[in-house]
Amino acid sequence: MIRIAYVIPTLDQSGAERQLALLATSLPRETYSVRVIALQRGGPYLKPLTDAGIEVRVLGKRFRLDPLTLYRLRQELRSFRPDIVQSFLFAANSYVRLPGVTPSTAKIVVSERCVDSWKSGWQLSLDRLQIPRTQAMTANSNSVADFYTGVGVPRDLISVIPNSMPMSEPRYSKQEARAILGLADEHRVVGFVGRLAPQKRLHDVIWAFQLLHQLVENARLVLIGSGPERDALSDLATRLGCRDRVVFAGHREDASALMAAFDAFVLGSDFEGMSNSLMEAMSLGLPCIASDIPPNRELITDGETGLLFPVGKCPDLAKLSARVLLDAALADRLGQTARDYIATHHKVGQMVAEHESMYRRLLNSSAS
Numbered sequence: 001m002i003r004i005a006y007v008i009p010t011l012d013q014s015g016a017e018r019q020l021a022l023l024a025t026s027l028p029r030e031t032y033s034v035r036v037i038a039l040q041r042g043g044p045y046l047k048p049l050t051d052a053g054i055e056v057r058v059l060g061k062r063f064r065l066d067p068l069t070l071y072r073l074r075q076e077l078r079s080f081r082p083d084i085v086q087s088f089l090f091a092a093n094s095y096v097r098l099p100g101v102t103p104s105t106a107k108i109v110v111s112e113r114c115v116d117s118w119k120s121g122w123q124l125s126l127d128r129l130q131i132p133r134t135q136a137m138t139a140n141s142n143s144v145a146d147f148y149t150g151v152g153v154p155r156d157l158i159s160v161i162p163n164s165m166p167m168s169e170p171r172y173s174k175q176e177a178r179a180i181l182g183l184a185d186e187h188r189v190v191g192f193v194g195r196l197a198p199q200k201r202l203h204d205v206i207w208a209f210q211l212l213h214q215l216v217e218n219a220r221l222v223l224i225g226s227g228p229e230r231d232a233l234s235d236l237a238t239r240l241g242c243r244d245r246v247v248f249a250g251h252r253e254d255a256s257a258l259m260a261a262f263d264a265f266v267l268g269s270d271f272e273g274m275s276n277s278l279m280e281a282m283s284l285g286l287p288c289i290a291s292d293i294p295p296n297r298e299l300i301t302d303g304e305t306g307l308l309f310p311v312g313k314c315p316d317l318a319k320l321s322a323r324v325l326l327d328a329a330l331a332d333r334l335g336q337t338a339r340d341y342i343a344t345h346h347k348v349g350q351m352v353a354e355h356e357s358m359y360r361r362l363l364n365s366s367a368s
Contacts, residue, residue: 177261196227
């Protein structure tokens with residue numbers, strides 16, 4: 001049995017946590033023994049992990065550098081004796097590579113999920129300092145790999161393993177989802193799902209919607225998620241005179257299912273890794289309009305699997321949204337090609353197989 005410990009800050013309802021859960025629950029049980037360690041807290045992905053028979057430990061991290069959590073992590077790893085420790089996101093990537101935490105016999109794999117232009121100088125310096133204690137890095141897009149190569153990570157250390165997306169039928173019908181959100185059948189709905197954070201540039205989405213609702217009768221904007229920008233975005237919609245047409249749905253456990261209410265999905269981010277929300281919208285056959293940044297271009301071919309607009313160009317976003325809402329044939333074509341693309345190129349089995357190949361390569365290198 002190959003013993004793998006996955007370490008992540010939380011099991012919140014977010015992209016990295018989702019990919020960890022898909023990977024951990026899809027590895028063949030006859031080959032792998034898996035344990036998941038959440039440094040800070042559990043969350044919605046705790047249940048699918050435990051339902052699959054995977055042991056989960058929550059360590060209760062309280063501070064940025066918490067000595068008690070470091071001690072608990074060290075004890076967990078020594079008790080489990082993993083062959084591979086794979087971490088996700090900055091805090092976990094840092095903790096597992098601190099001296100004396102991970103057993104010397106284990107291979108360390110860190111997983112980077114975003115073009116982390118938000119990182120401060122000390123964080124990037126720590127990333128560089130810990131490279132010698134890293135046997136492999138996974139990046140979920142070529143853009144992320146390029147970013148970390150620029151930081152100083154050797155390119156041959158990085159494996160690009162794109163996010164996966166299971167194909168499924170929506171839990172709600174369009175009418176059911178709209179009823180939950182307080183929308184009517186006649187509404188033309190543009191929607192977003194994700195964290196209401198600065199990188200998502202949702203102020204651009206609201207500015208664009210202020211133009212859109214003057215072009216498209218009964219247009220509505222739905223924002224599903226929570227985050228630090230929620231109040232500022234609501235105030236902006238009020239100042240622009242469109243607050244009564246914008247639905248702030250807040251954090252929802254059924255966020256993915258509520259996408260059934262949308263006629264189109266929008267993503268205006270100035271940086272991403274590989275957006276799970278965008279992939280989910282594409283898998284549901286929604287026409288998607290996204291900012292023209294490298295990670296989004298890895299999913300969307302403009303005019304084929306979606307539409308792209310320059311970052312921050314609100315009039316362009318409004319025009320493209322109007323095109324999709326007013327041209328049913330275009331919307332259907334974009335949605336179907338997007339769904340076909342995700343079904344073909346982002347299978348869960350494919351993601352798992354690429355991880356297994358990396359694990360075998362690491363373990364074989366230590367045996368030779």
